[in-house]
Amino acid sequence: MSRQSGLWRACLGLIRRDLLCVSRHRAEAANPLLFFAMVATIFPIALGPDPKALAAIGPGAIWASALLSTLLSLEGMFRPDLEDGSIEQLLLCPHPLPVLVLAKVCAHWLATGLPLLLLAPLLALQFGLTMESTTTLLLSLALGTPALSLLGAVGVALTVGLRGAGLLLALLLLPLYVPILIFATGAGGAVQRGLAPSAHLNMLTALLVLALTLAPIAAAAALRVRG
Amino acid sequence: MSPERATASTEPALSVSGLECRRGERLVFSNLDIDLEAGEVLQISGPNGSGKTTLLRAIAGLTPPTAGEVRWCGRRIDEGRVEFLRDLAYLGHADGVKAELTVWEDLEVAEALRGGGLTVADALDRLGLTELADTLGRYLSAGQRRRLALCRILTSGARLWLLDEPFAALDEATITTVGRLLEQQAERGGLAIVTSHHPLPIDHARVVRLAA
Numbered sequence: 001m002s003r004q005s006g007l008w009r010a011c012l013g014l015i016r017r018d019l020l021c022v023s024r025h026r027a028e029a030a031n032p033l034l035f036f037a038m039v040a041t042i043f044p045i046a047l048g049p050d051p052k053a054l055a056a057i058g059p060g061a062i063w064a065s066a067l068l069s070t071l072l073s074l075e076g077m078f079r080p081d082l083e084d085g086s087i088e089q090l091l092l093c094p095h096p097l098p099v100l101v102l103a104k105v106c107a108h109w110l111a112t113g114l115p116l117l118l119l120a121p122l123l124a125l126q127f128g129l130t131m132e133s134t135t136t137l138l139l140s141l142a143l144g145t146p147a148l149s150l151l152g153a154v155g156v157a158l159t160v161g162l163r164g165a166g167l168l169l170a171l172l173l174l175p176l177y178v179p180i181l182i183f184a185t186g187a188g189g190a191v192q193r194g195l196a197p198s199a200h201l202n203m204l205t206a207l208l209v210l211a212l213t214l215a216p217i218a219a220a221a222a223l224r225v226r227g
Numbered sequence: 228m229s230p231e232r233a234t235a236s237t238e239p240a241l242s243v244s245g246l247e248c249r250r251g252e253r254l255v256f257s258n259l260d261i262d263l264e265a266g267e268v269l270q271i272s273g274p275n276g277s278g279k280t281t282l283l284r285a286i287a288g289l290t291p292p293t294a295g296e297v298r299w300c301g302r303r304i305d306e307g308r309v310e311f312l313r314d315l316a317y318l319g320h321a322d323g324v325k326a327e328l329t330v331w332e333d334l335e336v337a338e339a340l341r342g343g344g345l346t347v348a349d350a351l352d353r354l355g356l357t358e359l360a361d362t363l364g365r366y367l368s369a370g371q372r373r374r375l376a377l378c379r380i381l382t383s384g385a386r387l388w389l390l391d392e393p394f395a396a397l398d399e400a401t402i403t404t405v406g407r408l409l410e411q412q413a414e415r416g417g418l419a420i421v422t423s424h425h426p427l428p429i430d431h432a433r434v435v436r437l438a439a
Contacts, residue, residue, distance in 0.1 A: 006342075013339030017328065024327040024363075085321020089379070092287060093340050094312035 007095050011103035014090075018107035021080070028076075033115050036069035040123045051128050058127030059137045059188025065123075066116055066141060067148065067177055071170055073112040074152040077104060078160045078223070091224065098216035101223070105146075105153045105216065113145035136191045136201075140184040143204040150208075150215035151176045157222035180207055238301045240265045240418055241286075241387060246295035248281045255281050256437055259295070265386075265416045268409050270427050273437030279422035280320055282437070283389050286420065287317050299387070313341075316385035318393055322376040326365035330356055330375055333364060337379040344384025354378050354404065369396040377405060388412060388419040402428055 022029045043061040044054055081087040090100060120141055124134040155173040159165040187200035239262040247257035255278035263269055271279050284290040286297050288304050288311070297304045304311045325333055334347045344350070351357045354374040359367070367375065373396050380388055388409075394402050406428030412419050413431075421427060 009342075010340045013336045017325070017332070017336040020332060021325055021327040080325075084323055084325060085319050086323035086325065088289060088317060088319045088321070089323050089337065089340065091289060092312055092315060092317050094309055094315075095340075 007099060010093065010095050011099060011106075014100060014103040015107040015110070018104060019111060022107075022111040029111060032069040032073035032112055033119065035072055036065050036116055037119060037123065039065035039068060041126060044126045054127045055129055055133070056192065058124060058129045059133065059140075060185045061127065062120060062123055062137060063140070063144075063181060063184050063188075066120075066145060067181060069116065070112065070145065070148045070152060071173065073108070074149075074156045074169065074173075075160070075165070077108045077149075077153055077156050079156075082161050082226075087223065097220035097223065101153060101157075101219045102212075102216040105149050105219075108153070109146050109149040113149055116145060117141050130191075133188060133191050136187050136197045139197075139201055140187045140204060143201065143208050144180050144184045147180050147204075147208045147211045148177060150211040151180075153219040154215050154222060157219040157226065160226060180204065183207065238298070239263055240300060241420075242298045242301075243286060244295055244298075246282070246285060246297070247293050248278060248285050248290070249293045250281065257294070261435060263418050263420070265418060266413045268413050268419045268421065268427065268429060268432045270432045270434045271420060271422045271437060272424060272434055274439045277437040277439050279437060280391055283317075283391050283420065283422055287315065287389050289317075314386045316341075316380045316383040316388050318376055318380055318388070318390045320391050322372040323379075324364045324367065324372045324375050326363065328364050329361050330364070330367070331360040333375060334378050334382060338382045341383050341385075343382075345381045347378075347382060350378040350381040353381060353408065354401065370398060370401070373397055374401060377408075381408070386417045388417065388421075390419065390421045392422055394423055394425065 040062050043057065043065075047053060047057065078087065081090065091097065093100060117138065120138060121134055124137060129137065152173060155169050155176075158172065159169050162168065183200045183203045187197035187204070190197045190200055241261070241263040243259060243261040246259040246261075248255045259282070261269065271282060273279055281290065285292045288297070288308070291305075299307065299311045299314065302310070328336070330351065331347065334350060338347055345353070348357070351360055354377055356371065356374055356378060359371060364372070364375075373393070377393060380390070393405055397405065409419050409421070409427065410429050413429075421432075426432075
């Protein structure tokens with residue numbers, strides 16, 4: 001077996017393992033998604049039925065909910081591995097750790113980011129978003145949520161196992177999440193003003209590429225120290 | 228892994244020299260030298276807190292030592308990291324068994340992460356877990372989880388085994404089985420370092436005692 005296919009097999013094995021674990025822990029896995037739906041539903045109720053105001057805040061409200069829900073789900077990425085000791089096996093794997101971390105982030109996004117993306121059109125209805133607005137929102141979520149998971153991996157790798165890690169994690173990550181939030185909601189705002197959202201989406205893509213290349217390396221280094 | 232690679236070099240397969248580890252301010256051990264040839268099994272004994280686990284983690288490269296170095300086939304393990312890891316199988320204090328996975332699935336993932344030894348079915352058979360293949364990790368007893376963790380060592384086919392208290396929670400029959408596995412590992416030119424309070428159930432094991 002060549003080394004390349006060995007690495008590929010290892011990554012697929014990890015993704016499969018993490019998704020299996022999530023699928024057998026459905027109640028816990030559904031929590032962030034429920035949280036997302038709940039927060040995004042509270043906005044229209046709290047702000048009243050004015051369709052104009054709702055459409056204006058819709059993308060921003062959905063994005064804020066997505067961000068908070070991601071923050072809630074991040075701990076699950078490495079904490080179980082640290083608790084049951086399988087993190088050691090990961091660290092001692094004869095494969096590049098950043099690639100394995102990327103596989104774990106991938107599994108995390110499939111379990112939390114993707115369901116969020118699928119639920120978002122339904123929530124967009126609550127805000128009465130136009131077709132165009134909804135499409136832009138989905139595009140920005142598709143580009144932004146993987147970046148949230150990637151940056152989140154760095155934060156979790158640094159704080160996993162610490163007491164009071166939740167608040168520390170939020171403090172660490174919120175500044176990193178702000179640029180993503182700005183460009184994502186900027187795209188929504190541009191559409192509503194009748195402009196093309198492509199500039200914002202391009203920036204979002206750039207952020208995703210940046211996170212994709214740097215975050216796994218940083219998270220792997222943090223795990224080596226913590227493991 | 229072929230045993231020729233060890234004999235190609237005149238140096239000992241594993242050489243630990245001047246190793247010193249600290250936990251916080253406390254000095255756990257210092258100036259530790261160990262040379263291990265292919266086919267040798269080494270037991271590390273010592274009272275609780277004497278640094279057995281710390282030593283094993285330092286040899287695996289999980290915890291960097293404060294002084295000294297570990298060489299594998301003549302190369303420092305932090306320089307030839309990937310080559311070293313390809314030859315290494317580590318059984319930690321924790322079993323690393325996922326509560327949500329069945330025994331078979333758990334071992335399958337381990338095999339995907341670093342295969343090269345026994346197949347999943349063979350490894351389960353060696354440690355008598357075949358009948359539990361479809362049982363979820365959460366329903367396993369402590370001893371059964373330990374056996375599953377040992378299966379992982381077998382699927383790796385690694386030349387160097389680092390086993391931290393492998394006999395913890397095992398019944399007597401399984402202890403004998405593990406002893407036989409250690410002997411087989413030594414016969415095929417492999418190395419094993421085992422921490423344990425009790426004498427190993429094999430004939431020729433060197434012992435290093437760590438003081439409290």
